[in-house]
Amino acid sequence: MTETADDLSAPLGQEKPRRKRQLRLPFTGLQVLAVLLLLFLATFAGFAIFHKDPLGGEPITRVAIREQKATEDKPAAAASESSGQETKHETKAAPKQAAPGDQKTVTIIDGSSGARHDVVIGSGGEAADKGEPASAAPAIMSGIDQRLLEKSRYGMIPVAAADLKPFTVYAAEADRAKAARTPVIAIVIGGLGVGAAKTADAIMKLPGAVTLAFTPYGADPGKLAERARAQRHEIFLQIPMEPYDFPDNDPGPQTLLTSLSADQNMDRLYWHLSRMQGYAGLANFMGARFIATDASMQPIVREAAKRGLGFFDDGSSPRSVAPQAAAGQAMPFGKGDIAIDAVPTGAEIDRALNKLESVARERGVAIGTASALPVSIERIGAWIKTLPDRGVLLVPLTTAMLKSKSS
Structure with missing residues (x-):
């Protein structure tokens, strides 16, 4: 009614000013912010769930690596593997020399303790703890029988010669006659070579009858192994093998893998064999998947037997085919019965x-x-001192392996 009265009272010829309509949105600003927040959270959750990152949540460092150029007649093993081609292993060839810059830093995770170690690996095969220089090729250790060495493209590796075998030549001394009629125990301390302090403790604080097993990594595993032999310890070389949760759990560079061909794994085996000398046999380092795969294990066991080495299975894989493979080669073999520090408390x-x-x-x-x-x-050191009073003999691993084979 008011609006009609206004129209009648307006002067002729003049239009009443029209009111501007206010534009009203169907949603509020608060609602817009809520929707954007929900979209952000959904995107973040989707990325976290579907993006596979085994190191998610951990700090990482990216390191630039310079690849070593392959020579015309002998391409580098790493280059051939990345191209998917098989690499034929070679012996009697001069070891390659790595350029100072041809190094890369990797992090090795101990599968049992979770400890992480940064190791510098050179493309020529040398290894050094982070911050220490790497050598071109491992030097030959003192006290090594030159007749039991053969050149490979990575360095010197063990070989049987006539009636001489590394297993017998490098076995620690023991009273085997007494061992034949007495209950015997062998103890193997593994994972040595990475971490000089703990390796030195094992060498110096445990009696010589305790066998020490070295990984192929570290600043100078050969020097530490040489020191162990000087203290009359028998040594074994641990070969990194593929676990079931690889690559989330990675034993380290040049790990033997079930996905590789026999020739590729053999080439990697030669790399490990060249890291030191003077070991009586090989042992697995992790490797629950590899050691349970017959097609992958058979060539490795055959090669170890051919070179006069024994093989020790740490007993961590119930599906291991190592006992059958070693029996087929009539080689010295042993298997761990108990992991002493599976729960690392004194009690x-x-x-x-x-x-x-x-x-x-x-x-x-x-x-x-x-x-x-x-x-x-x-x-372990305190317990060993009590064994003689209880009529039990502590022996090196080789003596226990030989007794197991004869019994």
Whole structure:
């Protein structure tokens, strides 16, 4: 009614000013912010769920690596593997020299303890702890029989010569006559070579009858192995092998893989064999998948047997085919019975050692494995001192392997 009255009272010829209509949106600004926030959260959750990143949540560092150029007649093993071609292993060839810049830094994760170690690996095969220089090729250790060495393209590797074999030549001294009539125990301390301090503790604080197993990594594993032999320890070389959760759990560079051909794995094996000398045999380093795969294990065991080495299975894989493969080659073989420091506390280690003694009394021989943790070395060292009073003999791994084979 008011609007009609206004129209009648307006002067003729003049239009009433029209009111501007206000534009009203169907949503508020608060609602827009809520929708954007939901979209952001959905995007973030989708990325976290579907993006596969085994190192998610951990700090990472990207390192520039200069690849070594391949020569015309002998391409580098790494280059041929990346192209998907098989690499024929070679012996009797001069080892390659790596240029100073041809190095890369990798992080090795201990599968049992979770400890991480940064290691510098040269393309020529040399290894060094981060911050230390790497050598072109491992030097020949003192006390090594030159007749038991053969050149490979990575360096010197063991070989049997006539009636001489590394297994017998490098076996530690033991009273085998007494071992034949007495319950015996062998203890293998593994994972050595990476971490000079813990390796030195194992060498110096444990008696010579304890066998030490070295990984092929570290600043100078050959020098540490040489020191171990000088203290009358028998040594074995651990070969990194593929675990079931590879590559999330990576033993280290040049790991033997079930996805590689026999020739490619053999080439990697030669790389490991050249890192040091003087070892009586090989042992697996991790490798639950590899050691359970017959087609992958058979060539490795045959090669070890041909070169006069023994093989030790740490017993961590219940599906291992190593016992059957070693029996087929009539080679010295041993298998771990108890992981002494699976639970690394003093009480649990003492309990495992007592169980190991019971196995030795029941079967005549028992083999225990452990790492070089301070608590492990301390408890094992104290326990070993009590063995003579209880009529149990501590022997090197080779003696236990030979007794297991004869019994």
